[in-house]
Amino acid sequence: MGLRTPQQYIDSIRDDRTVFYRGEQVADVTTHPIIKKAVHHAALDFEMTEDPEYRELAVVKEGGDEYSRYFKIPASTDDLLKRSQLIEAATALGKTLVVLVKEIGTDALFALHRVSRQVDQKYETDYLRRVQAFYKHCRDNDLALSVAQTDVKGDRSAGPQNQPHPDYYTRIVERRADGIVVRGAKIHTSCTTNVNELIVLPTRAMSEADKDYALAFAIPVNTPGVKLVASPYGGSPKSEFDAPLSADRKMMETITIFDDVFVPWDRVFMAGEHDFAAAIALGFVEYHRFTAVSYKLPLVDALIGSALLMADMNGIAKAAHVRDKMIWLISYAETLRALTEMAAIRGTGDADGIFAPDALTTNMAKYHFAHHYHEALQHVQDIAGGMLVTGPGVEDFANPETGDLLRKYLGGRAGIDGEVRTRAMNMVSDLTTGDFGGYHAVLAIHAEGSLEAEKLMISRAYDSRRTLAYAKKLAGIQE
Template sequence: MGLRTPEQYRDGLRDGRRIFYRGDTVDDVVAHPELRPAVDHSALCYSIAADRPDLAVRTDDEIGDYSAFYHLPTSPEDMRERGALIEEVSRRGAGTIVLKEVGSDALFALLRAGQGEGLEAARAFSRRCLEGDLALAVAQTDVKGHRALGPSQQADPDLYLRVVDSDADSITVRGAKTHTSFSANADELIVLPTRAMGGDDGDYAVSFAVPIDTPGLNLYVSPYAAGERDAFSFPLSSKHKLLESLTVFDDVRVPRERVFLDRRPELAGPLALAFVDYHRFTAINYKLPLLDIIVGSAHLVAEANGISRAGHVRDKIARLIAWAETVRGLAELSALRAREGAQGVWLPDPLAVNMAKYTFAHGFHEASATLVDLSGGLLATGPGSEDWGNPQIRAVLEKYYAAAVPAEQRLRILNFIGDLTIRDYGGYQSVLATHAEGALEAEKMQIARSYDPAAATDYVRRLAGI
């Protein structure tokens, strides 16, 4: 089939998928006024192939042209190029993940950590995605119930997705995943285990892929950033958003050729972690434009308020730059230190990846607070687009909200910062920074796991005469 256009991508979403949104069903996700911005945002992963083929297109003798997102990394240079592609598409998407990053992360994990028939199925599926230029969502996070209890210990057995039946041709699964980005606007859903599993958790160790319109698959999409929003008050979230769902599997039948892991608990942990290696690399690269947005906004609002030369402002902006460039440096390091994993599939350096993600997430809230600090109270009390659109009121606003720059320039940067930090999209970004691609503690755990202390302890032993 070859590379698809944005329109072909949109047309592919018009099928029998079952989406629930704000208490109602959705007939056409492409046409829905509140969901369409998310489809348009994700379509950037298709339009970039025509605009930047040097970054976004690869060629294979057999397949012809295919999306570079699906190019299996086999060297540090491949990893660096993947990082550059993720950064560029995110720059077009105003600093948020766009679409194909997450599905390709899952494919790489399946190709590296898979075994036996599951690996064969993953290879065939991966090829189909590449040839059809498919859009994939990934459902890894289970609803998880009581956090201190494992899958088989929960009061309700469906709080982690599980196999409830099987025959020679298929397995049947029941349960729910949550926070699933892109599920409503992808072609296929890849399911991965969310954690390591013990011997009693066998039924829960499952991985597969299904088309979104598969019978029994129901998507309950979150209503954040709902309602109409204009470009004056919401310069970011009127154009860019993602759709996350509670993804319910009501006895979904999955043909064997689409099953990558069938009740082998010993493989669940390695597969979950393999995905995390790639997905955090995606995270730190798609965050790079967001870091630029934060530093750029700080400069512009300081200029608008006439405080650029103040000592405390220079100090705050210098700290933002140090944070942003530390994350960038670690992102580059993780590609530079890429290494070969199982089945010849390369992975980014887990230590540098997790340090970058942790540094980003840990620093995000302070950075957001700095923007609020430099902006002043108008972030909360400023005028809306209706007032700005009324010539008589606008004249008053222009007179009284002018500062070191004209009022319009000042209000536009303030609305931009408000959308990013304190309104509903800002709240979403705050949770995204903390939890998406793994919570802070998960990153710390991986940092500790990825660091071999032997050289450091040997050195101290020698110095201390131990």
């Protein structure tokens, strides 16, 4: 099929998928008053391939074929850098909200390519061929993809086999000649309401006793038995004046239920090879945290820009404390950018020449971003002022009795009237205080792995032998 238009993408998700929103089944996700915002936001990925400004970055040409750069299997550090640049550009166009309908799915596909060959070599399975066939299907048809990895988990202190309910981790409940039957639920599955295909991965290391939980597969979202319960968070109606970033932007999150779902063997990429569950889980994370730090770049840029804008409008741009906060914000953002670029530059290839970003630097970048994010919000909110949460609405400026008074009394430095300043405040409020800002703040801590997960990966990825040997040499200690 080749590259699709935005309208072809939208038409492709008009099907019989089972989606629930606030207790009601959704007949058409493309016309639902809330979910359609996520659909049109996701269409950005398809718009960019048609836009002359972004086409060279967004499209790969190989021979006579063209396809989305997201599907380019990284074969060099330059491929990783261009992937990061595309993610950053798309997120900037999305007003700080990542698009994610190709980014996350290709993260999973790259990991599956790297690990499935190892599984085949040990168990004489046929997984790599299946992964390659599915990858080609997605690339050549320019499909939108989601990934379901995080199980609902139940008792977090117990493994899959020791739960009070056997389905707290997604599992195989039947093996048939033509495929498997799967039961369970995954949570925090982004974009699932408005993609074509869903990739399911293990969420953790598994023991032999957990082998029925060690599975990876892909299915169309409208497969019978797949039920998507969409989160209503951030779904209240908004005006462009009050919420200039999020009024027309949305990412849907779902609890994805597998109610005895049949998966044919050619869509199964792991079925019981428990000793490779961790490798697939971590292999996906290795790519997806790199995606994460790439899409955080427009967000931290927006925080700097918001602080600069409000400092100017409030007439405090030259204040010493504002200068100090701005230096902190710039250092925070540019350290993230440098670490993200270095993660690509330090990337290495496997035996098949598939490159992955450097795990140590990627996790350092993600930890740096998440650990300091709320301090960044504090500085921006301090510079902006309390009107972030106490300002008037657009209707008050339209009212002839109050409009001119508000324009007068809510103004800032010379030349800035109250309506202009309120518009700026509303943008900063949308970014840092409302449900959109809250979504960003929670994602900073939990999305793509928690702070503790990032610290663990930094510890694992760092090779301490070099520095330990150097310290011994300095101390005159013989090896």
